Amino acid sequence: MSLPRLLVLTDRTQCAGPLVQAVATAVDCGARAVVLREKDLPEDARRELGDQLRAVLDPVGGLLIHGGLAGGSGSEAVHLSGSDPFPAVRPRLVGRSCHSADELARAGEEGCDLVTISPVFATSSKPGYGPALGLDGLARLLPGAPRAFALGGIRPEDVPGCLGAGAYGVAVMGAVMRDPRTMRGYVSALRDLPAGEATYPT
Template structure:
């Protein structure tokens, strides 16, 4: 798997338009990986929305990652919460949310394909996880971890710093949910960042 430098995380409550339209606009701006969060939906409604999102991503060879293993169809990439049990049957790709060295070490032992590390910067979207890590925290924690996606308050101007600190890329929720055209700015920043000559 070649993990993209940008993963868009969904949150329909921050969208001014229906989520599928926002994701379609993000894909039109270059997004190729979407983490479908929105875990509060009833199972049937969430499954139908996942099908719609997959139909947006598949024509461009994009990746839809199911937030949590519960309800994920067999063979679907999943992203686990920090304390969520690892599935008995391993999905083809597995990521995990991490906020500390202990959680990162556990994700590495599990063989996770990537981790999100948050919150990097102050953000209302990630309450309850202590102070922001900052770029120094990312640099310290990314050593020896699975590929890290920096998450939490990351703006396009922050991307180069995140990559320089050792993150593989960034995961972004609120800014892109509110303005999916920002995807182009994130991608341009990632293309010019440290190590960006590699996929």
């Protein structure tokens, strides 16, 4: 399964308007992979929201990843929290949120296809997981990890540093949820790397 270098994580509480519209704008600006979180929603409502997001992503060949096991039942792609058990029936793509070396080791042993590592920088979107790793801390965690996406306070200007530390890509939530047009900055940052290192699109 193709995996872009840029993940967008949803959080409707940070959107100025409807979540589907925010994601549609982000897709128009270059987003090609979205992790549907919204774990507080009833299963039926979350499934309906997933169908709406897939309708936005399918025309551009985008990827919808369901956050957690419940919302991802029958999905080809899921992203697990640190405490979620590994699915009994393996989807085609499995990711896991990680915050420590032990969690990364577990994800590797499970055969996860990707991980998010956070928080790289201070962020109000994911409190309670500090202190921030910084680029040096990120680099120390990455050797041997599955394809890793740096998450937490990532700005477009941070993209080269995160990839230079060894991350496969970057994941963003708050900035894009608050203003989906900022997606253009992340896409440009991935395209504007030195010749031979540009990583967008993949």
